Amino acid sequence: MSDVQSTETTGSTHKAGVFDIRNIIGALMAIYGVILMLAGLLGEHEPEKTGGVNANLWTGLALLAVGAVFIVWARLKPIVVPEHVEAPDDDPTRPAPQRKRPPVH
Numbered sequence: 001m002s003d004v005q006s007t008e009t010t011g012s013t014h015k016a017g018v019f020d021i022r023n024i025i026g027a028l029m030a031i032y033g034v035i036l037m038l039a040g041l042l043g044e045h046e047p048e049k050t051g052g053v054n055a056n057l058w059t060g061l062a063l064l065a066v067g068a069v070f071i072v073w074a075r076l077k078p079i080v081v082p083e084h085v086e087a088p089d090d091d092p093t094r095p096a097p098q099r100k101r102p103p104v105h
Contacts, residue, residue, distance in 0.1 A: 015078040015079065015080055015081065017078075020074045020078065020079055022070045022071070022073055022074035023070070023071060023074045025067075025070050026066075026067040026068070026069070026070030026071035026073075026074065027067065027071070028067070029063045029064075029066050029067035029070065030063070030064055030067030030068065030071070031067075032060075032063050033059075033060045033061065033062070033063030033064035033065075033066075033067055034060065034064065035060070036056045036057070036059050036060030036063060037056070037057060037060030037061060037064065038060070039056045039060070040054050040055070040056030040057025040058070040059075040060055041057060043056065
């Protein structure tokens with residue numbers, strides 16, 4: 001409860017924004033959806049290969065819908081980045097830092 005009050009009083013919550021993976025996936029799906037939709041509308045339709053269905057058009061529309069769902073999901077439930085994250089100094093599974101080797105002449 002105190003964490004909620006402290007962020008509300010300071011108003012300094014930081015969100016992932018553009019770097020949220022859902023935005024990136026949604027944008028890529030939407031771009032591919034537009035390309036396939038245009039190919040379905042403007043390209044040659046070969047109904048004998050797809051059983052009479054314009055596969056590019058329908059796949060493009062489906063990708064646009066899924067991309068929109070990802071982007072809306074990211075907008076409605078954004079990822080809040082904590083202001084302070086402590087470094088895991090005592091993690092035994094973390095590899096040790098690599099030492100720089102002097103250049104060989």
